[in-house]
Amino acid sequence: MQSQGYRRIGFFIALLWLFFCMFPLWWVLVTAFKPPLAVSQNATYIPFVDFQPTLQAFREALSGVRGDFAGPIMSSVIVSVLSTGLAVFLGSMAAYALVRFEFRIRLLAGLAFAVMAIGGFAYLSQGWGIRVPYALSLVLLISLPIAVWLNGRALPGPVLGNNDVTFWFVSQRMFPPIVSAFALFLLYAEMNKVGFRMLDSLPGLVLAYTAFGLPFAVWLMRDFFENVPVEVEEAARVDDIGRLRIFFQIVLPMSKPGLVATSMIILAFIWNEFLFALLLTSSKWQTLPILMAGQNSSRGDEWWAISVAALISIIPMIFVAIFLGRMMRSGFLAGSIK
Amino acid sequence: MPSAASNDRIKHLFLWPAFLVVLLVTLFPLIYALVVSFQAVRLVPPTPARFVGFDNYAEIIQSARFWGSVQVTAVIVFTSVAFQFVLGFALALALHHNVPGATLYRVTFLLPMFLAPVCVALIARMLFHPVLGPVNDLFTALGFEHVPFLTNSTLAISTLIIVEVWQWTPFVILLMLAGLQGLPSEVFEAARVDNISAWRRFRDLTFPMLLPLSIAVIFIRLIEGFKLIDTVFVLTGGGPGTSTETLTLFAYNEGFKKFNIGMTSALSFLFLIVVIVFGTLYLAAAQRLTKRYR
Numbered sequence: 001m002q003s004q005g006y007r008r009i010g011f012f013i014a015l016l017w018l019f020f021c022m023f024p025l026w027w028v029l030v031t032a033f034k035p036p037l038a039v040s041q042n043a044t045y046i047p048f049v050d051f052q053p054t055l056q057a058f059r060e061a062l063s064g065v066r067g068d069f070a071g072p073i074m075s076s077v078i079v080s081v082l083s084t085g086l087a088v089f090l091g092s093m094a095a096y097a098l099v100r101f102e103f104r105i106r107l108l109a110g111l112a113f114a115v116m117a118i119g120g121f122a123y124l125s126q127g128w129g130i131r132v133p134y135a136l137s138l139v140l141l142i143s144l145p146i147a148v149w150l151n152g153r154a155l156p157g158p159v160l161g162n163n164d165v166t167f168w169f170v171s172q173r174m175f176p177p178i179v180s181a182f183a184l185f186l187l188y189a190e191m192n193k194v195g196f197r198m199l200d201s202l203p204g205l206v207l208a209y210t211a212f213g214l215p216f217a218v219w220l221m222r223d224f225f226e227n228v229p230v231e232v233e234e235a236a237r238v239d240d241i242g243r244l245r246i247f248f249q250i251v252l253p254m255s256k257p258g259l260v261a262t263s264m265i266i267l268a269f270i271w272n273e274f275l276f277a278l279l280l281t282s283s284k285w286q287t288l289p290i291l292m293a294g295q296n297s298s299r300g301d302e303w304w305a306i307s308v309a310a311l312i313s314i315i316p317m318i319f320v321a322i323f324l325g326r327m328m329r330s331g332f333l334a335g336s337i338k
Numbered sequence: 339m340p341s342a343a344s345n346d347r348i349k350h351l352f353l354w355p356a357f358l359v360v361l362l363v364t365l366f367p368l369i370y371a372l373v374v375s376f377q378a379v380r381l382v383p384p385t386p387a388r389f390v391g392f393d394n395y396a397e398i399i400q401s402a403r404f405w406g407s408v409q410v411t412a413v414i415v416f417t418s419v420a421f422q423f424v425l426g427f428a429l430a431l432a433l434h435h436n437v438p439g440a441t442l443y444r445v446t447f448l449l450p451m452f453l454a455p456v457c458v459a460l461i462a463r464m465l466f467h468p469v470l471g472p473v474n475d476l477f478t479a480l481g482f483e484h485v486p487f488l489t490n491s492t493l494a495i496s497t498l499i500i501v502e503v504w505q506w507t508p509f510v511i512l513l514m515l516a517g518l519q520g521l522p523s524e525v526f527e528a529a530r531v532d533n534i535s536a537w538r539r540f541r542d543l544t545f546p547m548l549l550p551l552s553i554a555v556i557f558i559r560l561i562e563g564f565k566l567i568d569t570v571f572v573l574t575g576g577g578p579g580t581s582t583e584t585l586t587l588f589a590y591n592e593g594f595k596k597f598n599i600g601m602t603s604a605l606s607f608l609f610l611i612v613v614i615v616f617g618t619l620y621l622a623a624a625q626r627l628t629k630r631y632r
Binding site for chain 2: 006007010011013014017018020021022023024025027028031039040041042043045090091093094096097098100101103117118121122125126132136139140165169172174175176177178179180182183184185186187190207208210211214215218242243244247268271272274275278279288289292293295303306307309310313314317318320321322324325
């Protein structure tokens with residue numbers, strides 16, 4: 001039978017991939033328990049047979065004798081939980097608005113905003129010598145209301161709708177992050193100079209990561225809200241319940257699975273993020289990925305220590321993967337691809 | 339669905355916070371960077387900003403290192419995405435047809451994409467160690483001892499491609515599997531009854547039906563691939579020399595080793611333009627391809 005042959009090939013590929021996929025993880029797991037000799041002489045694979053496992057590396061890492069581990073772990077946890085919470089919260093509000101309300105944005109008003117912002121900033125900072133953060137906030141305060149006012153006028157030109165707004169959010173993720181990360185670094189550095197501590201600070205990092213997670217939150221939550229039946233909300237509106245209460249007490253509880261899944265995906269992205277953390281932190285708020293990148297140069301062949309650090313960053317993600325793997329089986333992702 | 343009655347003011351309260359955060363953090367700094375990209379600014383030694391027009395851009399376009407990094411990025415991204423797509427699609431098909439042990443695979447196959455690229459690169463550094471790593475053991479058994487995986491430029495790029503394939507094939511599996519599960523099963527039943535071979539079922543039904551999704555998946559992977567920095571940063575540091583330096587790493591080095599801010603800003607805008615042009619071309623080509631299949 002021919003399709004039996006395909007099944008066998010499929011099974012074979014799957015087995016090969018399983019090995020290819022799991023071997024590095026096995027390696028990092030056993031290396032964390034290796035004594036130095038088991039690393040420096042030859043490659044060793046199986047505990048108790050090839051080498052005698054030891055907890056030495058874990059003890060060293062947790063007691064902090066070999067550099068501060070607890071600090072970066074704490075800052076990673078605080079930063080990723082706070083920013084994920086904010087991103088999912090703000091993102092689902094925006095996603096709800098994009099599903100239930102109608103937005104009309106005139107292209108011309110948007111262009112006018114861009115021109116006013118860029119021109120105004122160049123003029124203020126170059127011509128008048130105003131410090132960068134002040135110039136930027138002035139420009140924002142002036143050009144945004146003007147753009148909103150212009151949007152209410154009967155301007156010619158195309159009108160953008162909800163899908164375009166969603167695309168605008170999602171397109172933020174298409175930009176190479178070095179563009180906005182570097183620009184943000186420059187801006188934060190300027191803000192440090194005038195007294196707002198943003199570089200290497202909690203607010204600075206959380207703000208950056210919230211914006212980093214928002215496009216995902218808007219995109220994913222929009223699909224979940226589209227599947228929430230409108231009838232329930234309409235019934236509530238007949239009873240004269242406000243939109244905000246409807247959102248917080250009816251819509252959000254109904255889309256709990258979606259909220260959890262979205263949070264996990266965003267949490268994973270932020271937990272693993274490297275570039276922003278590399279540019280925006282220097283010592284106090286360094287996150288785990290930065291610590292790990294540093295391990296490489298600071299302890300070269302101390303593989304047991306490197307493996308412990310890697311394991312600490314991997315373990316929370318294993319739970320995320322198991323959880324999302326379960327959701328995948330129940331077909332949750334089938335809805336979000338179209 | 340938006341109805342005429344739902345145009346109350348409160349909608350602004352829902353949308354504006356998110357809009358403002360994105361505007362403040364991702365777009366407003368861009369304005370600043372755009373202005374800086376037309377200036378000569380250095381942090382070390384500090385020089386006052388001077389307007390230089392398109393000089394920064396011209397200098398980058400003439401620099402061999404820039405084109406080198408473009409080439410490295412393109413080679414790594416296109417090769418690894420090709421492998422990711424073929425492998426990922428094959429594995430998704432295998433999982434969809436419930437090969438033995440499919441439930442176990444579903445969790446384990448997902449894992450790599452949730453690990454920090456930095457972490458993956460650290461593990462790869464151990465695995466590909468020319469003397470102490472297990473890959474060396476394998477190659478020694480095959481008769482090649484102490485292969486310099488990370489210090490020979492061709493091998494280093496191949497290693498980076500393998501690492502990328504390891505980490506991101508799961509993403510393709512995840513989405514293609516979701517796509518396969520969404521296909522109408524009646525069509526396939528009918529084809530099976532008509533005794534159409536498995537290969538033709540794939541060629542004439544599955545593949546065309548999943549073409550739009552495939553295009554989207556490849557697009558996402560390409561765009562994400564262009565951003566590559568963390569893996570390279572840890573695994574090779576761009577070396578040997580600058581032979582594995584990707585665009586993002588080049589921009590980072592310009593900005594943080596030479597503190598040449600004007601150049602880095604100009605570079606990141608060039609990068610942005612390249613991505614936008616590439617994305618537009620890709621989507622246009624994809625549209626023609628899907629039309630031909632209809």
